[in-house]
Amino acid sequence: MTLLSKAGSGEITKEMKTVAKKEGVDSEYIRESIAEGIIVIPYNKKHKSLEVLSGIGRGLRTKVNANIGTSSEHTSLEEEIEKLDAAIKAGTDTVMDLSTGGDIDKIRRTIIDRSTVPVGTVPIYQAAIEFAKRKGIVNMTEDYIFDVIEKQAKDGVDFMTVHCGVTRESIKRLRNQGRILDIVSRGGAFLVEWMIYNKKENPLFEDYDRLLEIAKKYDVTLSLGDGLRPGCLADATDRGQIQETVILGELAKRALKEGVQVIIEGPGHMPIDQIEANVLLVKKICGGAPFYVLGPLVTDISPGYDHITGAIGGALAGYWGADYLCYLTPSEHLRLPTVDDVREGVIITRIAAHAADIAKGTSGAMNKDIEMARARKKLNWEKQISLSIDPEKARRYRKESKITGDKCTMCGKYCAIDIVNKYFSQGKAEHKVK
Amino acid sequence: MTLLSKAGSGEITKEMKTVAKKEGVDSEYIRESIAEGIIVIPYNKKHKSLEVLSGIGRGLRTKVNANIGTSSEHTSLEEEIEKLDAAIKAGTDTVMDLSTGGDIDKIRRTIIDRSTVPVGTVPIYQAAIEFAKRKGIVNMTEDYIFDVIEKQAKDGVDFMTVHCGVTRESIKRLRNQGRILDIVSRGGAFLVEWMIYNKKENPLFEDYDRLLEIAKKYDVTLSLGDGLRPGCLADATDRGQIQETVILGELAKRALKEGVQVIIEGPGHMPIDQIEANVLLVKKICGGAPFYVLGPLVTDISPGYDHITGAIGGALAGYWGADYLCYLTPSEHLRLPTVDDVREGVIITRIAAHAADIAKGTSGAMNKDIEMARARKKLNWEKQISLSIDPEKARRYRKESKITGDKCTMCGKYCAIDIVNKYFSQGKAEHKVK
Numbered sequence: 020m021t022l023l024s025k026a027g028s029g030e031i032t033k034e035m036k037t038v039a040k041k042e043g044v045d046s047e048y049i050r051e052s053i054a055e056g057i058i059v060i061p062y063n064k065k066h067k068s069l070e071v072l073s074g075i076g077r078g079l080r081t082k083v084n085a086n087i088g089t090s091s092e093h094t095s096l097e098e099e100i101e102k103l104d105a106a107i108k109a110g111t112d113t114v115m116d117l118s119t120g121g122d123i124d125k126i127r128r129t130i131i132d133r134s135t136v137p138v139g140t141v142p143i144y145q146a147a148i149e150f151a152k153r154k155g156i157v158n159m160t161e162d163y164i165f166d167v168i169e170k171q172a173k174d175g176v177d178f179m180t181v182h183c184g185v186t187r188e189s190i191k192r193l194r195n196q197g198r199i200l201d202i203v204s205r206g207g208a209f210l211v212e213w214m215i216y217n218k219k220e221n222p223l224f225e226d227y228d229r230l231l232e233i234a235k236k237y238d239v240t241l242s243l244g245d246g247l248r249p250g251c252l253a254d255a256t257d258r259g260q261i262q263e264t265v266i267l268g269e270l271a272k273r274a275l276k277e278g279v280q281v282i283i284e285g286p287g288h289m290p291i292d293q294i295e296a297n298v299l300l301v302k303k304i305c306g307g308a309p310f311y312v313l314g315p316l317v318t319d320i321s322p323g324y325d326h327i328t329g330a331i332g333g334a335l336a337g338y339w340g341a342d343y344l345c346y347l348t349p350s351e352h353l354r355l356p357t358v359d360d361v362r363e364g365v366i367i368t369r370i371a372a373h374a375a376d377i378a379k380g381t382s383g384a385m386n387k388d389i390e391m392a393r394a395r396k397k398l399n400w401e402k403q404i405s406l407s408i409d410p411e412k413a414r415r416y417r418k419e420s421k422i423t424g425d426k427c428t429m430c431g432k433y434c435a436i437d438i439v440n441k442y443f444s445q446g447k448a449e450h451k452v453k
Numbered sequence: 454m455t456l457l458s459k460a461g462s463g464e465i466t467k468e469m470k471t472v473a474k475k476e477g478v479d480s481e482y483i484r485e486s487i488a489e490g491i492i493v494i495p496y497n498k499k500h501k502s503l504e505v506l507s508g509i510g511r512g513l514r515t516k517v518n519a520n521i522g523t524s525s526e527h528t529s530l531e532e533e534i535e536k537l538d539a540a541i542k543a544g545t546d547t548v549m550d551l552s553t554g555g556d557i558d559k560i561r562r563t564i565i566d567r568s569t570v571p572v573g574t575v576p577i578y579q580a581a582i583e584f585a586k587r588k589g590i591v592n593m594t595e596d597y598i599f600d601v602i603e604k605q606a607k608d609g610v611d612f613m614t615v616h617c618g619v620t621r622e623s624i625k626r627l628r629n630q631g632r633i634l635d636i637v638s639r640g641g642a643f644l645v646e647w648m649i650y651n652k653k654e655n656p657l658f659e660d661y662d663r664l665l666e667i668a669k670k671y672d673v674t675l676s677l678g679d680g681l682r683p684g685c686l687a688d689a690t691d692r693g694q695i696q697e698t699v700i701l702g703e704l705a706k707r708a709l710k711e712g713v714q715v716i717i718e719g720p721g722h723m724p725i726d727q728i729e730a731n732v733l734l735v736k737k738i739c740g741g742a743p744f745y746v747l748g749p750l751v752t753d754i755s756p757g758y759d760h761i762t763g764a765i766g767g768a769l770a771g772y773w774g775a776d777y778l779c780y781l782t783p784s785e786h787l788r789l790p791t792v793d794d795v796r797e798g799v800i801i802t803r804i805a806a807h808a809a810d811i812a813k814g815t816s817g818a819m820n821k822d823i824e825m826a827r828a829r830k831k832l833n834w835e836k837q838i839s840l841s842i843d844p845e846k847a848r849r850y851r852k853e854s855k856i857t858g859d860k861c862t863m864c865g866k867y868c869a870i871d872i873v874n875k876y877f878s879q880g881k882a883e884h885k886v887k
Binding site: 092093120144147151209215253254290292334338378388392407413427429430435440441442443 | 756840847
């Protein structure tokens, strides 16, 4: 029985209890929400090193994912291990291994063996690339795709992106629409190449039952990918994107019925004013399934800063109901990220997720902020640093300013807090706590 | 006659024409909006080096300000000049000299002489600090405050922050409310110290007519400061803050009547879910005057990253109607910013402003994003780099990845765009342009 089937039959498993305790919510709420498909706990029993379970979905802390992995142009297992460690140290909730270069099996197995957080993959990458190296992607067989999926599930992958909504119908709608950037999803592009060349339907859609069977067997969570996500602001919220979402909504329902946990993936590039409607739409169409967004990036012109542009969109998406933010790094649109980029990407995406949690009223989200405000009032620097999202950086910045005493070099002796502390009596504050 | 009086009498000045042309709007719209007080053009005729005028307000591109200036703990005119140059090079629309250390007159005059963009100051800093050094802030005379204001106006300051809303009434309301962080505005704190000690009203409120007279004489734009802005999320949107806003609304109306251009300053620290209501409130209460926000910071726990936390809040505030974003730097809450911090702060705040402009439909805001999307489709890297908000950084990142050819190290030969370009026919796209 899968976790979802157990939830459906009324069983509260130890995974549900762990998540409930961590989130400060009732374990019956977790069970019920998993059964309804609005919360998932990605968890493959074969992932032995998994220590930190994440519940993803409504009412829970907004989660952060870090993508790592090699490419055909840059392949170093050592570097990917460093990235994994950096991502976990920086506080990511999950990682995805998106390797497309080198020994993909070996890299994935090493990452799974080492990762204390859930690991996701995009199996179509491996299937397509192994064919690309031999006979060409267009000659990839349906069986091979499912064999790779099963192999990865067997290795202990906790969740998998599968672009099941890239169908002949949704591609037609996208082409009728007309786009500046057509398709920017790598998995989507592989499938489109195969489908157009072979004049066939997407096997992940056509044989969705076969996919569900594998997912069920290993209790892998499916992350229904958005292969037709907009790759620029001008393409956002168009008929191609929405057609794919409609299809994903139907597939989410089928997965739920089969006891398979499902996440829905979303854009991409999108102006701020379209984010709220997109979150609402996905939630409504997909039965409230956890919504996993990449960004969204709120402008196209910020390469080198796309982690920030994505954090703006992510904070908003999270506030309006997205449950899970995929990080972006400063390298997005320019190159494969470095170890430092990974670290920076995780921290900044955690800021976005935290800001969203405060705004949507996630239980306990404001606690640290209130403690920080109190530490500031007392000019208690050690406390301020320890409460910081990145204590090392905060400490380094303060140290570099060469200040001693309880002020900082911004205001020095003309510190507003210090002045007002003298003139206002303390201890009778009516502090509002959210 | 001030610019506002001229606008009121139907005159379209060359400053209005310049701004209209730059913004792609009608010059009659600019004139009318200045007359109504919903757009300002900060411009002091004595600022001879001013080359780049900025119109700030409804329907115009969201503007960015960079704060520079010495402190008592870190004083170097050379460094402040470097910061000024870095801020202008990074594309700031205005700068504020907030110096509180060293020879304040000399620093301000040097900055004004060198700055091609409007320069703002907070005159109460100089008045209070000069007294702090001699007899103590509490002995500062009312006349001295106004003398400093006039001196700075005479030097060519284009706009001034004046904390006129820190009144005995608003302080009482703030204390009745109770706050964690009371007052974090330096100007607000100086005034509160003086007012409580002397049991007197704020001279900037009591003698507001005298302030208006100076502003009129030199045609200085007043930026009505928010001395009671929340310094942490828990203090946001409380009775102290709103009381001050109500007072500022009355003062804005009086300024408009006297032909003095006015900006309203706003928070500060604020959860995402309160930003929309705050922008609407300020705009309604203050007759639609341009709204200038510091952040808002959407969490308190990100020292070292507060430029990003502020960009999240700023993008949202801008989308909901704020007109002018004060940057934050990575040093906020930790130290006086470095030259690099200034540069980073300006770029990131420009991203927030740009994302807001796209979302609120500012004329032409999407043009560069569409060009970028087209360059991406063509894998045209030179074009992508030249369209980037920071071409130097984009070029450096790409170069460091050691890639040659038209791909990047993220996907290498498995580039989605490249694959799809082969399989989709081009040239019949129905491209939507906002």
